[in-house]
Amino acid sequence: MTAILHDSAHAKxxxxLHVTGRRPDGYHLLDSLxxxxxxxxxxxxxxxxxxPGAVTLEITGPFGAGLVAESxxxxxxxxxxxxxxxxxxDVPDRLPPLRIVLDKRLPVASGIGGGSADAAAALRLLLRAWPDLRVPRDRLMVLAAELGADVPVCVEQAAARMGGVGDVLDPAPELPACGMMLVNCGEAVPTPSVFRSRAAVFHPPAALSAGWADVGAMVRDLSALTNDLEDAACAICPAIRTxxxxxxxxxxxRLARMSGSGATCFALFDSAQxxxxxxxxxxxxxxxxxxxGLHGEERSAQTGGTVGRA
Ligand code: C5P
Structure with a gap:
């Protein structure tokens, strides 16, 4: 391999997010879009x-400080x-040694799957850098799920309905173009603590339509749904309420809600502008x-990007 390969790990x-049940091993069953x-x-x-096959990691970027690459x-x-x-x-002997550089622009432990998206991007990049590996997609998704419940959805980086513990993926309803704002208050919130401290109430999976023609219709349906982790996350990190x-x-x-186990919250708008x-x-x-905008709409909808910083 001689060229430098690039990829982006988008915020999920x-x-x-409905918690629908709990497995005997403690993991929670989810229904989420x-x-x-x-x-x-x-x-x-x-x-x-x-x-051969050696990989080192260097971490840079506004949220890279304090992350331990060798951990x-x-x-x-x-x-x-x-x-x-x-x-x-015989393949490992033929894998060229690599250095991965992670430019960490998303806040860590913040409910937007940053670490999972990074792992998924690493899988995609390594398959390009090590073409001899030839890992079929099914196997790749199994490996992704071993890394974390959120990693499989991040492999495709496309809207999806998440079931199981987050690893069972189904097609998402047809989505309208929309604008999104993400806000993080600067406090890391550990996912296991949020799941542990939530009230043991379970929610049925949502009944979703096949698609939404515009943001108004999407928000009407989403307003009837919840993030079942929001109260527990707010108890740990009250700034989320603010x-x-x-x-x-x-x-x-149009709608403001927490993502994942927090602390990042999102708001939906009619357009990226x-x-x-x-x-x-x-x-x-x-x-x-x-x-x-959403990933995929970005190129046409946006020239700027990050407007705030940590
Ligand atoms: O799979 P991942 O390592 O991202 O999960 C981190 C932690 O979040 C788990 O150890 C578990 O405590 C909690 N979790 C859960 N149910 C899920 C996903 C995560 O209880 N579906």
């Missing part, structure tokens, strides 16, 4: 010196180890604010 937003925002971490894979729990390096282990006998109030009051906001126009009303010291 749960438009609603996940979409991907234009906001993303960036990954690059560089040729490197070293033993055993780092999902990018775990993704590399899993892929190498999946290779047939973020939700500020978002709901922003001009043009409407979302960007509302940023000045939302920005506060210490808050990360992003506005734009």
């Amino acid at each position: 937003i749960n438009l609603y 996940a979409v991907f925002a234009g906001a993303a971490d960036r990954l690059a894979v560089h040729p490197a010196e070293g033993a 055993d729990s780092n999902l990018i390096l775990r993704a590399a180890r899993l892929l190498r282990a999946a290779a047939t006998a 973020v939700l109030q500020v978002l709901a009051a922003a001009p043009g906001c 409407a979302a960007r126009d509302a940023c000045v009303a939302v920005e506060r010291p210490g808050w990360w604010v992003w506005a734009g």
